[in-house]
Amino acid sequence: MFDVINLKNELQKQRSKWISEENVLEYYKTLFNNIDAENATTLNQLNSKSTVADNTFDFDKLDTNAIFHITDIRKICIDYRLRFLDTVYFKDNYPSEAISKIQALEKTHCTTLGGFKIVAPMEVFKLKKADDPLLFVPMGNGFYYLIHKWGNDISPFRKLKYWSIKNIENLAISLAIISIIFTAISYPFFFTKPASFGYLLMLFMFYFKGAVGMVFIFCGSSGKNFSEYSWQSQYDKIS
Template sequence: MQKLNIHQELLKERAKNMDSNQLSEVLKKIWLEGDLKSTKIKDTLNSKNDNSYNSLDFDKMDSNKIFHEKTIEKICVDYRLRFLDTNYFKGEYPDDLNRIVLNMENEHNTILKNFKIIAPSKLFKLRSPDDPLLFVPIGNGYYYLIHKWGNEMKKLRKLLVLPFKNLNNLLIFSIIFSALFTAGGKMIFNTMTDAEVFTLFLFAVKSFVFIFFYLFFLVGKNFNQTIWNSRFTSF
């Protein structure tokens, strides 16, 4: 008995209603519409935000993707990240982002706009693959996560950028570094008296506080709490 080939049967049935030229025209139209939508999404990502929010279907939203601005601010400050409109973003978007945005627009019957992105400062200046996260505002200070891509950031980042979180942290870091420097000096010159150790510590504090603060501001840096959502502060 001859086996049934469903694929061949489908092709035969399609041929009854549509020839190859008609099929090509339909496919061209579909691809053209897709290209136009992709171009529109790209234009939206590159355009200036108007501060309005998106109306999404509450029943279709994932609660694990809803974050308040205060939560976003805390993470940005802790990890020295920035949360800015996508028109400031200089990195590359993943190939599947258009599909993800289109699917979400169809699901929620809306046109997404006013995208914002969490990323390291350098991604707003040059291309880099470090873990950007794309959001849209949904009102009352809340944002909905659309997509994340790139490499995962190392958890060590939080510790490495801790001195730059705010003025107090950089000052404390300078004092701790001075204490370690003094302890090293005490070990090398073990004949030092307590008064000499204390004098060395005070000298180290004054020196390292000046050096760290001078270098920090000399290269145009600023504290995490200042830059997390700033369009203008140095990176």
Template sequence: MNLLRKTINLHTELLEIRNKQLAENQILERVSEILNENAVRRAEILKAIESGDGVSENHLEFDLLETGRIFHLDQIRKICIDYRLRFLESKYFKGGIPEEAITQISMLENDHATNLGGFRIVAPTKTFQLKNFNDPLLFAPIGNGYYYLVHKWGNDLDSWRKIWVWPFRNLITFTLLTIAISFLVTWVTPETNLSKSVPMAGTIIFLFAFKSVFAVTMYSFFMLGKKFNCSIWNSEYFND
């Protein structure tokens, strides 16, 4: 019977309750500190993205990098020219940075024990002027002309975009388009008795059409302040 009658020391019970509460409070305080530190760092990351910090290279642990996220400047340049995109410092981006992008940066910083900077973004020109976005890509430089893809968000580009902007890649593609249009104009031009009697009438019509189409389209292109993709992919001026 004595075994069933266990005595309770109230002083000991009070000490256990107090120690348990202290431990819980310490845990809550530590969690609060971590959350506050995280909030401060997230604000610093956002400021670095929106203001720019002039960092030219980030030192990351190579073994922890995903090879599918490493791209050379030449590869970025090509996709910008193909799709008429810009590759600029993140401070020019007006579309807003999503929370998941900041989370990705924070996770990378924790994994690599460093602070990231020098962020750049690939996106259409209007994204750097207006608060809308299509498929922005956030990069961080890792040296020797290489960039690490930190995060991608937004909507995918129109699958036809590469075709629509192809004529504006450079002067050669622009000229090829005008030649194609000139051939079409020559083909749809009806024959007359005069054209039948004039040697090489088709060639003359083609050359006239080419000269006219090229002059009008080129004049309109530059009058609108536009430039070819190869000239604007990393330009900070938005009247291109």
């Protein structure tokens, strides 16, 4: 009574209402060529040194949860020993979602974005190793707009791991704690009788000076710098 419906034929009929069968291949070839060209342009913007200081946005169309000040970015970078650098130094590949979000943002705000920045560990700027990168563009007055986050989440222990080299004050506290621990463990080997405060202080200073000396030797040979000074440096060593 009723003929069965061939969904493929129905789809073809629907498509023929706006494009002929002969022009389908040419249409899609042109479409994908245009997409490839747009992607190439966006990647070129990301991989090129930009002189753009800030970008123009329609503020009514912005996501307020994606707007951050440089002081917030600086605090996170120092706490987790991350870098905030131009994307030209980024060595890894960009996910398609990041490219799509850039293009969508440009179309929404009728602008061409520039001055892209990345927040990521220093390793990502030397090797292809995605580890929670954050892609920003400047908005002016120290504000940045977060476009996309991808990669692996950072371990919660990273902040603790790099706490001692966050700044010189933290390093001094860490060395003092280590020296106190060594003093408490080893003083029975040096004193047969209960040691006075003066002797304990002398032993503590012995360990503390030794620890400081070892740090100076390590820092001198590796060229590492404190996080509060290196968070915007493109170099892995003191320059």
